[in-house]
Amino acid sequence: MLSRSLYMPDTAIDVDSVSKLYRLGEVSTGTLSHDLNRWWHKILNKPDPYAKLGESNDRTRGGGSDYVWALKDISFDVRRGDILGIIGRNGAGKSTLLKILSRVTSPTSGAIRVRGRIASLLEIGTGFHPELSGRENIFLNGAILGMRKAEIDRKLDEIIDFSGCERYIDTPVKRYSSGMYVRLAFAVAAHLEPDILIIDEVLSVGDAEFQRKCLGKMGEVSRDGRTVLFVSHNLQAITTLTHTAILLSQGRLVASGPTSAVVTRYLDGLKVDSPIYNANSAPDSPKVTRVEVETSEPNNIHVFGKQLKVRFRVNSAEPVRGLCLSFQIVSSRQCPIVHIWTFDSERPVMRDGGEYEMTCVIPNLRLYMGSYTLKYFLSEPPGGRMFDSVDNICPFEVVMHNHSREFSWQPETCAYLECYDWNISKVI
Amino acid sequence: MRIDSEIQVNQVGFTETRTPEKWDLIIEPEAQWWNIHLRDIWSYRDLLWLFVWRDFVSVYKQTVLGPLWFFIQPLLTTLVFTAIFSGVANMPTDGVPAMLFYLAGTTPWNYFSTCLNKTSNVFIANSAVFGKVYFPRLIVPLSIVTSNMVQFGIQFLLFMGFFVYYLAKGTLLHPNWVGIAILTPLLLMLMAGLGLGMGIIISSLTTKYRDLSFLVGFGVQLMMYATPVIYSISSLPPKYRMIILVNPMSSLIETFRSIYLGGPIPWFYLNISLVTTSVLLLIGVLIFNRIEKSFVDVV
Structure with missing residues (x-):
């Protein structure tokens, strides 16, 4: 031995x-x-x-x-x-x-x-029975995952505590919110050891x-x-x-x-699918015909802090007065993080119709790592018509390559990183 | 194709330590037919009891009448049988009160048919769970057969109620008390084995040939008429008796009725049933064991 x-x-x-x-x-x-x-x-x-x-x-x-x-x-x-x-x-x-x-x-x-x-977290909540209480489901689920009853008995308090569902532990799980359900299921899986x-x-x-x-x-x-x-x-x-x-x-x-x-x-x-958006129909009103994101690396990968270009092709058969173009950078959770715009009143455009290329340069993109998409709006000034708006286009990913710190980068800790400086002095 | 040198290093390390018994688990293509992982099933025995308990508890929690349904259903069936087969069709019941006669048939038959019906779609009904996590699949049909014993127990109580009532009333019954004591559990085991064996064969086949599942309900219905549930063997012309008795359920029902209500025990056919049940159960377990490894890809 x-x-x-x-x-x-x-x-x-x-x-x-x-x-x-x-x-x-x-x-x-x-x-x-x-x-x-x-x-x-x-x-x-x-x-x-x-x-x-x-x-x-x-x-x-x-x-x-x-x-x-x-x-x-x-x-x-x-x-x-x-x-x-x-x-x-x-x-x-x-x-x-x-x-x-x-x-x-x-x-x-x-x-x-x-x-x-072996245990796997893809098995979360397998075999939960809606009619049974949380406590009863802990036993059932635990046994399905391969625990012996004695083992579950021993860890029961710990599991209930970890799940944070003590108050409802004797309520049928069909009355649980989905969050509670997942927490309870995860608690069981986490105690499989x-x-x-x-x-x-x-x-x-x-x-x-x-x-x-x-x-x-x-x-x-x-x-x-x-x-x-x-x-x-x-x-x-x-x-x-x-x-x-x-x-x-x-x-x-x-x-x-x-x-x-x-x-x-x-x-x-x-x-990957090309990061370029192409409108498929011929424009009969002012329309964005093409959007392209130029990331710092190939394959839609952008390194944090580098320059990002967003190129728009806008087409109109007729003259447009006061065209407004804006776009949002939207996170994978569908939360708009950045809004950038240009108005005819600031930079004249499209006053005699035709096709224009409008390129927005973001010198150093400070978005935190994650996946992003674009959403654009093409319209007249406030109160006027909305010509064109499309979302979920030009997907790209921001990575933190070549940026290291003492703690590893964790996903979803923030939306973007600010430029900053510290002043530190000893006071006592 | 670029494989890092690290992998090769690891594989060298692996050959040094290759002693089969040191691995806890070896996942391989298809086990031999005869390897049914009994050890695995034993180590998951707690799950078996939890499934039985879940079936029991969930039935009670979901319905208002709860276990009463277990009484009402056989009682109504028996009443209908009594009215139609005995009352209208005037079929003989061996001189036994019709109610008691039919109850003695339907009580064991219900157990068998529920076992068969429920185990025959084990794979389909549990595909969500089976697709996500491993445990010995045989646990599920075993738990079905076991939890149905509760239902059988309740219906058996109903039968016993009538049995005792008629005995007290002085109706001429010839219960074979020794037979009752010894054969009742044995018959229950045989019915469980037969229902389980047939059920898992069907459930294994339905994973590939789905149309079979439509036949099950119908087939069970037909099988009831090929079993002496609503008639007795002795009421049949002798040339048909053998055909009916070849059906492994027939001798079980006939024996059940004989030991409680009086009559000869068909020992020969009972032995045949024992053999048939064992063979079917063995074939079922082997096929089931074979199918459980690949059915996720098929369903």
């Missing part, structure tokens, strides 16, 4: 050439005949006729086969106490990997070996407080020497919270190693 603990290997998860094959399209048609056919091939010892090998998972290109490799030959391992980031575009195979890890589905080939108990914690995009759905709790729990868990797998689209969160990461693309492991290198690799490979 002693020798074993001395040689306790520190690999928490070993993923060994895992692949997962999915069938696309309507699943229930023709499967009986497919199954028989496949079975027949199996008897004859021939390869599966429906698995076209080597076809990669690319949503944009229609494959020749109905079967697709959601994951193909993924191998990596995670040491105990590591926080591993998993990044990749939608459909890269992240969720499939998590599903396999949490044993909801099984791999088509390969194996995953795990040391310790897993050796390995999997965190999916949950961070993007909860409210700010909930996100902070999740992140706090993550830090706490990793400090205890436990392992965390963190899947997110939020690159900033990945960079600040993890040291190593893997990048999945079309079901394959494309890169792994230090997070910053993997994130750079990811950004390089991103072919």
Whole structure:
């Protein structure tokens, strides 16, 4: 026993050439005949006729086969106490990997070996029964997540306390507000004491407080020497919270190693929707025909503090008197952060019709890290007509690359950073 | 394709420490057919009881009449049966009061059919939970069969009420007391096993061939008429008796009725039922075990 603990290997998860094959399209048609056919091939010892090998998972290109490799030959391992980031575009195979890890589905080939108990925060509130009270649901949910009853008994007070729902703990959860519901569910999940914690995009759905709790729990868990797998689209969160990461693309492991290198690799490979907005119809009234955001980096990534340009093309067949153009930079929470405008009375424009280009230069954008979109307004002076307004265009992301401070940058701490100076002197 | 050197380093480290028993969990494609993870089910036994308790509590919380429904439903069915089959159609009830005769049939039959109906859509009904978190899926049908025993218990009390009433009234019944004591729990277990076995086979198949689920309700209805619930074996012409008795439920119902109301126990067919139930249960568990690993991708 002693020798074993001395040689306790520190690999928490070993993923060994895992692949997962999915069938696309309507699943229930023709499967009986497919199954028989496949079975027949199996008897004859021939390869599966429906698995076209080597076809990669690319949503944009229609494959020749109905079967697709959601994951193909993924191998990596995670040491105990590591926080591993998993990044990749939608459909890269992240969720499939998590599903396999949490044993909801099984791999088509390969194996995953795990040391310790896995819990994942994508399971929050699973199996809650609306008619049962909060207390009763703690037991039910805890047992579903793999806790023994005695274990829940022991932690019950702690869980109730953590959830902050003491007053309503004997009320059926169907009467709970959604916030209370999530808090209670999270409290149960947080007390699982897993050796390995999997965190999916949950961070993007909860409210700010909930996100902070999740992140706090993550830090706490990793400090205890436990392992965390963190899947997110939020690159900033990945960079600040993890040291190593893997990048999945079309079901394959494309890169792994230090997070910053993997994130750079990811950004390089991103072919995002162009940040340019083009109006699709021919204008019959004054109209913005094109909006383009020029970010400091390619792929709509803007580094905090650098110059941002917003270029408008405005078109009008007829002369316009007193044209007003303004735009807002709107956060991912749909909260307008910046409003910038230009009026004909200040800078004459469009007095004889035609097409104009109007470029706004923001010398150093002080928006905090996060995702933003634009909303513009084209109108006559107050009391006049509104010509054109479109929102949710030109998405871009602000990152804090090359800006470091003693504390790591946390998402959602503020909307923008002010220029400032401190005067500090000793008074006593 | 660029894989960092770090991964290779890790894999070297991994080969050094490769001793299978040190892993807590190995996730692999498809387990062997015979590996049904009994150990896993045992470690989740608390969940089984919590599910049973949840079913019980939620039924009481949701309805005004609560457990009364368990009385009303079989009572009404029995009254209808008595009126139609005994009153109108004048079918023989072996000289036993019609009410008691039909109750002795419907009480066990209801247990079996509820078990079968409810377990046959386990995958579909629980797909939301199953898609998110792992626990041995067999826990759910097991909990259904167990929690239905509460319902059976209530209906059994109703039956016992009538039974005692008629006994006290001096009606000529021939209860086999030894049989009652030994066979009642055994019959219950057999019905549970049969309902569970058939139910999980169907639920496994419905994940792939959805149209099967429409057949279940209908099929159970038909099966009732192929089972001596509203008639007795002895009232059948001898050439049909064997056909009916091949149905594994028939000998169970017939035995149940015999031990309480008097009559021969069909030992031979009871043994056949035991074998059939065991085989169906085994096949069911194996198929279920096979399907539970991949059904999330299909449903």
